Amino acid sequence: MPELPEVETVxxxxxxxxxxxxxxxxxxxxxxxxxxKKEAFVKALIDQRIQSVDRRAKLLIWRLQKDAALTxxxxxxxxxxxxxxxxVPGKHDHVLFHLKAKKKTFFLVWADVRKFxxxxxxxxxxxxxxxxDYGPEPLEGSAKELAESLKTSSKRSIKALLLDQAVLAGVxxxxxxxxxxxxxxxxTRRAARLSLKERFRLAQEIQNVLRxxxxxxxxxxxxxxxxxxxxxxxxxxxxxxxxxxxPCRTCRTLIKKRMLAQRGxxxxxxCQK
DNA sequence: AAGAAGTCCTGGGCGC
DNA sequence: TGCGCCCAGGACTTCT
Numbered sequence: 686m687p688e689l690p691e692v693e694t695v696x697x698x699x700x701x702x703x704x705x706x707x708x709x710x711x712x713x714x715x716x717x718x719x720x721x722k723k724e725a726f727v728k729a730l731i732d733q734r735i736q737s738v739d740r741r742a743k744l745l746i747w748r749l750q751k752d753a754a755l756t757x758x759x760x761x762x763x764x765x766x767x768x769x770x771x772x773v774p775g776k777h778d779h780v781l782f783h784l785k786a787k788k789k790t791f792f793l794v795w796a797d798v799r800k801f802x803x804x805x806x807x808x809x810x811x812x813x814x815x816x817x818d819y820g821p822e823p824l825e826g827s828a829k830e831l832a833e834s835l836k837t838s839s840k841r842s843i844k845a846l847l848l849d850q851a852v853l854a855g856v857x858x859x860x861x862x863x864x865x866x867x868x869x870x871x872x873t874r875r876a877a878r879l880s881l882k883e884r885f886r887l888a889q890e891i892q893n894v895l896r897x898x899x900x901x902x903x904x905x906x907x908x909x910x911x912x913x914x915x916x917x918x919x920x921x922x923x924x925x926x927x928x929x930x931x932p933c934r935t936c937r938t939l940i941k942k943r944m945l946a947q948r949g950x951x952x953x954x955x956c957q958k
Numbered sequence: 959a960a961g962a963a964g965t966c967c968t969g970g971g972c973g974c
Numbered sequence: 975t976g977c978g979c980c981c982a983g984g985a986c987t988t989c990t
Contacts, residue, residue: 686983743984760984762968777968799967801984841961850985858983907982908969947963948983 687759689823689855689895691903691917692743695765698912700738702767702784702791703747707734709790710783714774729753729806735784742819742854752809757795762908763802768792780804798908819854823891831888837876843887844872845946856891858948859904859926864891866925871957872950897922925951 711727739746747755772792774781780795795804807815821834834853839846846852847861865872867890870883879887898904903917906927910916924934929942933953942951
């Protein structure tokens with residue numbers, strides 16, 4: 686459920702402490718499907734200096750020396766949490782990083798209850814290939830440019846289009862529903878049938894909702910917490926997601942929910958045409 | 959070959 | 975109180 690605002694929140698917090706830090710030790714606590722080659726994983730990281738922590742779509746990228754990077758995807762329940770030396774790892778903690786900066790050692794845990802997330806070492810070429818396949822970052826261009834990238838001849842619903850990372854990077858189920866409500870567009874509408882005006886409005890609302898959520902450190906609908914274990918503040922500002930049966934904040938009609946593009950989809954039957 | 963469906967995983971909520 | 979069922983969903987893989 687972490688989407689662009691949540692991943693960006695984590696990125697900023699990681700960057701603050703990891704930029705320039707050295708990885709002094711890596712403990713694999715539970716090695717399952719996620720770490721088939723754990724010796725190689727540890728060896729690739731040990732003694733490396735982290736140059737920067739970046740984000741592309743929902744992917745976190747620790748840029749390391751020697752043309753390599755550690756990529757991390759939180760998927761549903763992945764999380765990075767800073768802990769102290771006395772921390773006792775829990776059942777779902779998979780990796781404990783020992784880091785060093787300015788002669789001080791600190792610790793970072795990678796945990797993931799559902800094990801959908803991953804940490805993966807990639808070389809320069811592989812990273813380029815991964816990053817190239819993502820669509821534009823919604824907050825890096827103008828609303829007009831974003832609207833242009835939503836132009837399509839696809840038969841898919843607009844909801845499915847918004848979830849496609851090759852079309853638009855970083856939007857997931859929550860912000861797709863929220864942006865569509867703000868823009869007054871039914872999620873079931875065929876993407877190709879949106880007018881120029883609707884696409885522009887939708888692009889604006891995508892940018893608005895993402896920016897507002899980043900300001901609140903994201904949404905904690907279920908499991909998401911930041912690197913300090915803190916929940917995001919945007920949950921109370923959601924207009925449709927998770928609000929089935931509750932009144933629309935605009936017209937008081939009860940919010941509906943249905944399955945669309947394999948996802949639970951919430952919308953207002955009156956405000957969204 | 960686009961687009962839909964299946965897949966991975968676990969905890970929490972629910973009904974009985 | 976406990977059991978079993980169902981749901982949450984990102985993005986890769988498999989099917990139509």
